[in-house]
Amino acid sequence: EDQVTQSPEALRLQEGESSSLNCSYTVSGLRGLFWYRQDPGKGPEFLFTLYSAGEEKEKERLKATLTKKESFLHITAPKPEDSATYLCAVQGPTGNQFYFGTGTSLTVIP
Amino acid sequence: NAGVMQNPRHLVRRRGQEARLRCSPMKGHSHVYWYRQLPEEGLKFMVYLQKENIIDESGMPKERFSAEFPKEGPSILRIQQVVRGDSAAYFCASSLLPGQGPQETQYFGPGTRLLVL
Numbered sequence: 001e002d003q004v005t006q007s008p009e010a011l012r013l014q015e016g017e018s019s020s021l022n023c024s025y026t027v028s029g030l031r032g033l034f035w036y037r038q039d040p041g042k043g044p045e046f047l048f049t050l051y052s053a054g055e056e057k058e059k060e061r062l063k064a065t066l067t068k069k070e071s072f073l074h075i076t077a078p079k080p081e082d083s084a085t086y087l088c089a090v091q092g093p094t095g096n097q098f099y100f101g102t103g104t105s106l107t108v109i110p
Numbered sequence: 111n112a113g114v115m116q117n118p119r120h121l122v123r124r125r126g127q128e129a130r131l132r133c134s135p136m137k138g139h140s141h142v143y144w145y146r147q148l149p150e151e152g153l154k155f156m157v158y159l160q161k162e163n164i165i166d167e168s169g170m171p172k173e174r175f176s177a178e179f180p181k182e183g184p185s186i187l188r189i190q191q192v193v194r195g196d197s198a199a200y201f202c203a204s205s206l207l208p209g210q211g212p213q214e215t216q217y218f219g220p221g222t223r224l225l226v227l
Contacts, residue, residue, distance in 0.1 A: 004152075034215065043114070043201050043218035044153070087153070091214070096166040097143070097155035098216060 003027070004090050006101035013108050016077045021086055021104045024070040029093030033071050035064050036087040038103065044087055047073075078108045112137060114204050114219035115184075122225045123192045131187040131222045135204030142185045143216055144177060147199040159185060192226045199223050 003026045013019055025033070032051050036044035048057040050066040057064045061082065063074040073086055085105045089098035115134040123129050135142050140161055145153040155169040159179040170177065174192075179185040189196055200223075203216035 032214070036218070043116075043220045046215055046217055049215055089153075094166070095214060096158045097169065098145075098153075099155070100145075100152040102150070102152040 004088055004099050004101040006086075006088050006104050008104060009102070010105045011107070013075075013078055013106070015079060015108055015110050018074070018076045018078070020075070021073040021106070022070060023073070023088030023101055025088075025090045025099075027090045027092050027099060030090060031093060031095055032091040033066055034089040034091065034098065035062075035071070035073055036089065038085045038087055047086075075106070078106075080108045080110050082106065083108045114139075114202060114217055116200075116202050116219035116222050118222060119220060120223050120225070122227065124227050125193055126191050129189040129192050129196070129224055129226075131189075131200050131202075131224070133185040133187070133202030133204075133219060135185070135202075136206075136217055139204035139206050139217075141205045141207070141214075142179050143203040143205070144185075144187050145201045145203065147201060147221070149198075153201060156187070189224075192224075194226045197224055197226045 005024050007022045032049050034049050035047040038044045048064040053068045055066050061076050065072045085103040087103045088101045117132050142159045144156040147153045157170045157177045158166040174190045176188045199221045201218050201221045203218045205214050205216050
């Protein structure tokens with residue numbers, strides 16, 4: 001069965017303390033891997049799409065990387081406004097649906 | 111450039127009533143997806159629609175749930191005879207085109223939070 005697993009479930013960082021979030025997947029025929037940010041009470045906000053192993057994308061303090069089995073979201077020198085739940089989603093071979101992980105809840109302490 | 115819009119944002123229903131959730135995709139998008147998010151769980155795919163067509167409803171419960179995306183107007187997710195277990199956040203997403211590439215990135219609305227009393 002296709003599966004997406006994110007770790008850790010929750011992460012508390014001091015402001016400026018860099019770290020990485022992990023997304024591992026077992027979906028066969030991967031078409032794309034997507035990272036979203038979700039704030040409480042809101043819908044997921046698109047961050048990145050990765051299509052092939054070795055690909056990297058960057059946006060401000062965030063950098064996403066992809067291997068054949070997993071993706072990492074690296075957060076460099078985070079700020080309190082980076083606090084949110086980060087969701088990973090994998091697009092299966094039909095392209096019709098995204099399989100979501102349960103997310104990593106990130107809290108950045110000033 | 112308006113994003114995906116959903117209404118209502120919050121909906122309270124009593125057991126046995128009907129719930130209607132609406133979704134207007136981003137301008138120019140003709141592909142709509144519905145997801146359900148239960149507390150402490152990830153988003154779960156329900157249905158994928160194009161204008162006037164249901165393409166994939168593999169995640170939709172067989173009973174009480176239906177979806178449509180008419181030629182004119184928003185997409186509607188309809189839940190008949192709601193039960194307490196239907197309480198959840200329902201998100202709609204839209205994309206520009208199918209096929210690999212930025213065109214199939216799904217952009218999400220703010221969600222409708224359904225509470226069944």
